[in-house]
Amino acid sequence: MTSLLIRGGTIVRPTGDERADLLVDEGIIREIFIRTTGQQKLLAADQTIDANGQLLFPGFIDCHVHLREPGMEQKGTMETESQSAVCGGVTTVCDMPNTNPPTVSVAALREKIRIAENVAACDIRFFFGVTQSEHLQELQRMYADPSLSSLAGRCCGVKLYIDHSTGNQKAAQGVAEEAFRVCADTRLPLVAHCEDPVLNARAAKLNTRDDISAHSQIRAPESEQRAIVTAVELAKRFGTHLHVAHLSTRRGLELVGQAKKDGLAITCEVAPHHLFLSTEDYATLGALGKMNPPLRTPEHSEALWEGVENGTVDCMASDHAPHTLEEKQVLPALTAPSGVPGVETMIPLLLTVAAGRWPHPRPRPFQPKLKYADIRRLCFDNPNRIFSLRQTMIEQGTAANLVLVHPGEEWEIHGAELHSKCGWTPYEGWRVTGRATVVGRW
Numbered sequence: 001m002t003s004l005l006i007r008g009g010t011i012v013r014p015t016g017d018e019r020a021d022l023l024v025d026e027g028i029i030r031e032i033f034i035r036t037t038g039q040q041k042l043l044a045a046d047q048t049i050d051a052n053g054q055l056l057f058p059g060f061i062d063c064h065v066h067l068r069e070p071g072m073e074q075k076g077t078m079e080t081e082s083q084s085a086v087c088g089g090v091t092t093v094c095d096m097p098n099t100n101p102p103t104v105s106v107a108a109l110r111e112k113i114r115i116a117e118n119v120a121a122c123d124i125r126f127f128f129g130v131t132q133s134e135h136l137q138e139l140q141r142m143y144a145d146p147s148l149s150s151l152a153g154r155c156c157g158v159k160l161y162i163d164h165s166t167g168n169q170k171a172a173q174g175v176a177e178e179a180f181r182v183c184a185d186t187r188l189p190l191v192a193h194c195e196d197p198v199l200n201a202r203a204a205k206l207n208t209r210d211d212i213s214a215h216s217q218i219r220a221p222e223s224e225q226r227a228i229v230t231a232v233e234l235a236k237r238f239g240t241h242l243h244v245a246h247l248s249t250r251r252g253l254e255l256v257g258q259a260k261k262d263g264l265a266i267t268c269e270v271a272p273h274h275l276f277l278s279t280e281d282y283a284t285l286g287a288l289g290k291m292n293p294p295l296r297t298p299e300h301s302e303a304l305w306e307g308v309e310n311g312t313v314d315c316m317a318s319d320h321a322p323h324t325l326e327e328k329q330v331l332p333a334l335t336a337p338s339g340v341p342g343v344e345t346m347i348p349l350l351l352t353v354a355a356g357r358w359p360h361p362r363p364r365p366f367q368p369k370l371k372y373a374d375i376r377r378l379c380f381d382n383p384n385r386i387f388s389l390r391q392t393m394i395e396q397g398t399a400a401n402l403v404l405v406h407p408g409e410e411w412e413i414h415g416a417e418l419h420s421k422c423g424w425t426p427y428e429g430w431r432v433t434g435r436a437t438v439v440g441r442w
C-alpha cells in the first residue's frame with residue numbers, strides 16, 4: 001500500500017476547523033501537521049492530494065438504511081447499496097432487519113455478516129429485529145454467550161416496528177414492553193418506528209380516495225405522535241435508551257424535546273426526504289414520494305429544520321429504502337411499496353444548505369441554517385456515539401477513514417448516474433452544491 005499526503009485541507013471538528021496536512025501510511029494516519037500560520041512542514045509521500053479549499057470529515061455514518069439483501073436482491077444488494085453509500089461520502093451504514101429472512105435470529109445475523117465480508121468499502125452494522133418473544137430470547141442468547149461476541153459486536157441495536165412496514169415486521173402485542181426491558185438490560189439502543197397501528201388502520205378503512213396524497217392522510221401526524229408518547233412512556237418505565245427513527249412531525253419533535261428536558265435517554269433522527277420534500281411534491285413524484293412515515297405539510301419540515309438547528313435532532317439518517325421503478329409505478333399508486341433511496345444524496349443535499357443554497361427547484365418560504373460542523377455532528381459524532389460504532393475521528397495513529405468534500409462543486413442529481421441498484425431518485429434534476437469523495441477506508 002502506498003503512502004498518501006493530503007495537503008492543506010480543512011478538518012471540520014466540533015471544536016473548530018483546523019487547516020492541516022495529513023500523512024496516511026499503511027492505512028494509518030501517521031501525522032497531522034496543523035497549519036497555524038499558513039506555513040508548511042515538508043512531508044513526503046508516494047501520492048499527494050492538493051486539498052486546498054476542501055473540507056475533511058471522518059467517513060460519514062448513515063444509521064438507517066435498508067440494503068435489501070438477502071431476499072430482495074432485485075431492489076438492491078449489500079454490494080450495490082454500499083457502493084451508493086460510499087459515492088455519497090458514507091463509509092458506515094446500519095442495516096435494518098426487514099430482509100428475507102428477517103434479522104431476528106443469530107443464524108440470520110451470522111448470514112448477513114458473512115455476505116458483508118465481501119463488501120470492503122463500507123462498514124456495515126446490523127439492527128436486530130424483534131416481532132416476537134423468541135427473537136428477544138435469541139438476542140439475549142447472543143449477548144450471554146461469549147462465543148457469539150463477534151456477532152454481537154456487529155449488532156448496533158434493536159429495531160422495533162410499532163406499526164408494520166415493508167416486510168410485515170409489526171411487533172406482536174406485549175412484545176414491545178419486553179423489548180424495552182431487554183434493551184435496558186443489555187444496554188442496547190432501541191430504535192422505534194413510531195406510527196400507531198390502530199389509528200392507521202382506522203384511517204385506511206375510512207379512506208375513499210385513491211390518489212397518492214391520501215397516503216399522508218391515512219398515516220396522519222397524530223399516528224406518529226401517539227406512538228411516540230407510548231414509546232417514551234416505555235423508555236421511562238424501563239430506563240431504555242430510545243432512539244426515534246425518521247421523526248416527521250412538529251408535535252413529535254416537541255415530545256422528544258420534552259423527554260430530553262426530563263432527563264430521559266432519548267435521541268432521534270430525521271430523514272432528508274422529510275426536510276427537503278413535502279405533500280406539495282406528490283404532484284410531481286407520485287408514488288416515488290411514498291414512504292413511511294409519509295411526506296408531511298411544509299410546516300412540519302420547517303419544524304424539523306428548527307430541531308436540526310437547536311440540537312433536538314441528533315442524527316440525520318436517509319432511511320435508504322430502494323424499490324425498483326416497476327414496483328413503484330404500479331396502479332393504483334396507493335398500492336406501491338413505501339420507501340425511497342437516499343444514502344447517496346443525503347450529504348450533497350446537506351452540503352448545499354451549508355453552502356447557503358436551497359436545492360429544491362421550488363423556493364422555500366424559510367431559510368434553513370446549517371453549518372459544516374452540524375453535518376459532522378448529525379452524520380458522524382452523534383450516530384457514532386449513540387450506536388457505539390467506534391469509528392475513528394481523524395486523529396494521529398488511528399485508522400484512516402476520510403471523506404474529502406469539495407464545498408463549491410455544483411452538479412445535478414440524476415438517478416441514472418447514482419449507484420443504487422434501483423436507478424431512480426426523488427431528487428431528479430436537483431442542483432446541489434458540494435460533493436463528497438471518499439479518500440479512503442482501510
Ligand SMILES: [Zn+2]
Nearest residue numbers: 064096319321
Ligand atoms: Zn426504515
